[in-house]
Amino acid sequence: MNSDGFPLWDQKRVKRYKELGLWENETFGEMLTRLARIHPDKVALTWHGQHLTYAELNHRVERSAKALLAFGLKQGDKVIVQLPNSFAFFEGVFALFKIGVLPVFCLPSHRFHEISHIAMHVEAVAYLTSEKRTGFDYVSLAHEVKESCPELVHIFSFDEMDGLVETGQFEGETDLQVKVDPDSYAFLQLSGGSTGLPKLIPRTHNDYYYSVRRSNELCGINEESVYLAVLPVAHNYPLSSPGVLGLLLGGGRIVLADSGSADEAFQLIEKEQVTITALVPPLALVWLEAVKHRKEDLSSLQVIQVGGAKCSAEVAKRIGPAFQCTLQQVFGMAEGLVNYTRLTDSEDKILYTQGKPMSEYDEIRIVDEHENDLGLNIAGELWTRGPYTIPGYFKADDHNRKSFSQDGFYKTGDVASVTDDGYLIVQGRMKDQINRGGEKVAAEEVENQLLAHETIFDAAIVAIPDDYLGERVCAYIILNKSFTIEAKEVKAYLRSKGLADYKIPDVVHFVDSFPETGVGKVSKQQLRQAIVQKVLMNN
Numbered sequence: 383m384n385s386d387g388f389p390l391w392d393q394k395r396v397k398r399y400k401e402l403g404l405w406e407n408e409t410f411g412e413m414l415t416r417l418a419r420i421h422p423d424k425v426a427l428t429w430h431g432q433h434l435t436y437a438e439l440n441h442r443v444e445r446s447a448k449a450l451l452a453f454g455l456k457q458g459d460k461v462i463v464q465l466p467n468s469f470a471f472f473e474g475v476f477a478l479f480k481i482g483v484l485p486v487f488c489l490p491s492h493r494f495h496e497i498s499h500i501a502m503h504v505e506a507v508a509y510l511t512s513e514k515r516t517g518f519d520y521v522s523l524a525h526e527v528k529e530s531c532p533e534l535v536h537i538f539s540f541d542e543m544d545g546l547v548e549t550g551q552f553e554g555e556t557d558l559q560v561k562v563d564p565d566s567y568a569f570l571q572l573s574g575g576s577t578g579l580p581k582l583i584p585r586t587h588n589d590y591y592y593s594v595r596r597s598n599e600l601c602g603i604n605e606e607s608v609y610l611a612v613l614p615v616a617h618n619y620p621l622s623s624p625g626v627l628g629l630l631l632g633g634g635r636i637v638l639a640d641s642g643s644a645d646e647a648f649q650l651i652e653k654e655q656v657t658i659t660a661l662v663p664p665l666a667l668v669w670l671e672a673v674k675h676r677k678e679d680l681s682s683l684q685v686i687q688v689g690g691a692k693c694s695a696e697v698a699k700r701i702g703p704a705f706q707c708t709l710q711q712v713f714g715m716a717e718g719l720v721n722y723t724r725l726t727d728s729e730d731k732i733l734y735t736q737g738k739p740m741s742e743y744d745e746i747r748i749v750d751e752h753e754n755d756l757g758l759n760i761a762g763e764l765w766t767r768g769p770y771t772i773p774g775y776f777k778a779d780d781h782n783r784k785s786f787s788q789d790g791f792y793k794t795g796d797v798a799s800v801t802d803d804g805y806l807i808v809q810g811r812m813k814d815q816i817n818r819g820g821e822k823v824a825a826e827e828v829e830n831q832l833l834a835h836e837t838i839f840d841a842a843i844v845a846i847p848d849d850y851l852g853e854r855v856c857a858y859i860i861l862n863k864s865f866t867i868e869a870k871e872v873k874a875y876l877r878s879k880g881l882a883d884y885k886i887p888d889v890v891h892f893v894d895s896f897p898e899t900g901v902g903k904v905s906k907q908q909l910r911q912a913i914v915q916k917v918l919m920n921n
């Protein structure tokens with residue numbers, strides 16, 4: 383780790399990745415400048431029926447970049463970015479890339495609890511947010527966070543269509559004079575995590591750019607591609623697998639949706655002639671139902687990606703025939719490794735595996751509990767290292783010692799097996815995390831909040847299987863003697879603590895004791911395992 387809290391890449395591997403031509407030494411800021419020169423008049427973004435060409439996008443980005451510099455932002459600063467799928471997201475993020483300031487990608491669903499912690503941890507100096515947004519007042523949230531975070535001095539808000547509100551005076555022709563090192567860290571992503579609050583995942587321009595370029599090759603992205611973004615684009619999957627960055631790099635067009643609703647999405651697919659989109663399994667189920675009775679012409683669709691959580695073979699089987707297109711399973715993680723089924727794979731592979739690592743330089747190990755390598759087709763914990771997998775989290779020494787091996791493998795916490803021809807099948811999970819239809823909930827984070835409540839003696843958060851979301855969040859609670867509280871009060875309490883909505887337990891059970899494990903003083907982990915067993919037996 384360097385003195386700023388960033389993990390160090392192994393320089394021998396860096397040298398190799400460069401010699402092999404994997405790391406190409408172009409930053410994302412330079413990428414946009416180049417694309418705006420190559421095809422200035424091609425539409426890059428479509429949103430709410432409006433279009434932005436590559437040149438227009440680059441112009442807005444440069445104007446914002448100059449404004450952000452004038453406000454005192456400097457290379458290496460970190461900035462909270464909480465922007466919905468909108469022109470503003472691209473304008474803000476690329477402006478930061480161009481001046482070497484690191485966006486910290488928060489999701490629209492994050493609230494005070496998550497963002498204030500993150501802002502403090504990274505010592506964020508600014509917050510990019512959006513002015514008009516129905517349903518939730520994001521600007522007020524930004525002010526609340528600013529009050530609790532001494533380093534945070536600027537809140538920049540974007541008007542939905544017109545861009546950064548503060549930029550007016552920064553038009554002009556002067557070039558941006560900032561040189562950004564492609565080996566430097568470009569941004570921070572949030573990990574779903576399994577302990578406490580989210581960990582921060584630092585990605586360099588070089589490593590991330592390679593993953594985007596390689597994704598484009600495997601997903602067939604070119605200038606004719608039209609990508610519908612229905613998931614929040616700040617998430618690693620719609621951002622880079624190949625996602626919106628892939629579409630820009632490939633010279634294609636991005637169509638931004640406000641939600642994943644079939645109503646909105648199907649109309650956009652027909653109107654904008656969308657060729658590819660990315661879904662999580664619950665959305666795929668909703669679309670499969672909707673397609674039965676909707677009339678839109680969806681024949682432009684060539685590929686539907688499903689990832690973020692396991693797509694059951696039963697659901698996978700229905701997607702190709704229902705949408706007359708190719709299904710691609712995507713098993714990835716913001717820490718790096720992404721696996722894809724290939725577009726030309728046999729049906730067996732597409733339906734029954736979660737794909738193959740995207741790079742021949744991804745290193746995979748499947749290990750048992752003693753960290754011994756297991757053979758093919760035997761399930762164990764998946765470890766990985768490679769040209770776009772992080773060497774560590776940001777400022778998290780203790781956690782890094784647990785999550786990374788001495789020689790730099792990331793211990794994913796996923797249980798998987800590898801087939802004879804190198805495809806991964808995800809079998810389950812070791813980490814204490816609930817995957818609620820692609821949204822990740824760390825059990826410990828919610829438990830810690832519950833334990834702080836005066837009526838609660840002990841709490842365990844477990845996953846309950848669910849046909850629609852895959853898993854839902856269930857809280858088992860033991861109350862302090864002579865206290866009572868209702869389930870809805872527990873949920874309201876968590877909400878008042880500023881927890882994101884998807885982390886609020888779907889089900890709350892009050893019990894007198896946790897299942898006996900017979901080991902004297904029992905650990906939380908054993909308790910959870912016992913409860914999971916009980917839940918599974920009752921299902």
Ligand code: OOB
Pocket residue numbers: 573574618619623688689690691692693711712713714715716717720736794796808811817820822
């Ligand atoms: C993606 O990234 P994260 O960081 O939100 O979550 C990663 C975790 C994985 O470790 C695994 O537990 C689970 O999500 N996961 C899957 C899966 N895709 C992700 N589990 C089973 N089957 C799958 N297809 O979720 C992500 C990042 C990039 C691309 C795609 C997904």
